[in-house]
Amino acid sequence: MQSMHKNIRVLAFDIFGTVVDWHGSIVKEMQRIAPEVDGDRFTLAWRSGYVPAMQKVMSGILPWMKIDALHRLILDDILPQFGLDHLDESQRQDLNKIWHKLDPWPESVAALSQLKSHYTICTLSNGNVSLLTNMAKHGGLPWDCILSAEIFKKYKPDPATYLGVAELFDVAPGQVMLVAAHQSDLAAARASGLQTAFIERPMEYGAKQSNDISPVAENTFHATDLLHLADQLLDH
């Protein structure tokens, strides 16, 4: 690993779960606006609609749309199950925007600031550009560049997204490393020739839901959090 990482120029970060705590942020907001609702169950229901909705877009059942629009479709779908169908249009819009204001995991900003001094650091998320930009302003995430599925008009794990990062930065795929808390994302990136770093996020789905954090040998790095990745990359 020591020799391989000399070659890395660009670190592309998955966002939801890897850099920010979507579960904790949404549970907290639900406690504020609808304390009678089981925030944990509500949040998991909202998130569970995400992959199927993207698959409908990628298979052509739905036209291309921003994640904001997909989040809204899922939200409208689940609100009745939680007795929240009385929320009006403006309240639904506000609630949907919560995905723009997810809080970073505690060490994210410090680790990204360290990594930024040695690498180009960018997002590579299925979240849309405005979502990622607003989130960076909200949490102080110091990206060099915001890249999104919206730029490539393909969602991860489409190879166009991983290869698109290399092409935009004029480097070989092996000079880009995807950093993510999800092995499926990392496996797809490896299939396109990227290097990969797995970040353990045992609490991504909250305390009640277990999340597999076991190492996979194919990853270039395995880290307990982003500061641990920075330690390994920066040879501290």
Added chain:
Amino acid sequence: MQSMHKNIRVLAFDIFGTVVDWHGSIVKEMQRIAPEVDGDRFTLAWRSGYVPAMQKVMSGILPWMKIDALHRLILDDILPQFGLDHLDESQRQDLNKIWHKLDPWPESVAALSQLKSHYTICTLSNGNVSLLTNMAKHGGLPWDCILSAEIFKKYKPDPATYLGVAELFDVAPGQVMLVAAHQSDLAAARASGLQTAFIERPMEYGAKQSNDISPVAENTFHATDLLHLADQLLDH
């Protein structure tokens, strides 16, 4: 003007000449690597090939390519005129990369930092994504987001570039303001419904070349530099 600017959400900045001093930066570099060459004349020759080269792409004579590639075509074209045709491939690549390391005008970073706390600030340049990202790292330009002609596969003044900013940020065209030192860029942005701010850069082409900085009434703002724009926008 006071009432109009309440509506502005996104400031999109032209880069070459508006935020960074391409002429001064390239003259300085030429003094270092080829002191025998007239750096002022060389720099103006290189830059003068820029608009015609983009027009060849937009008219279909050349395929889509990054500005890096256009800069290189022009460089290869002018080197013999300056007695520099002995530069080898690696030297030419290095020289071409100078466009990634242009220095900001003296007040740019301070002004952008002020504006960033109240607006979303992004690039909107014909420069490619890697060029703009490297330039931001080089000069400490604190962009919220890097947008480029490369994202839209159209060069300014194509309306797709101006309208593309509004679409990515989910706002109306009138909630975006283009900030630029070039009236032609601003006129095209206005034709797409954007607000516009003109920045005086009397020295953009160096001390020997005059540059028209007279006000045009159609612009929302006219500013002597970016701090003057910040003063007007932030109601200091």
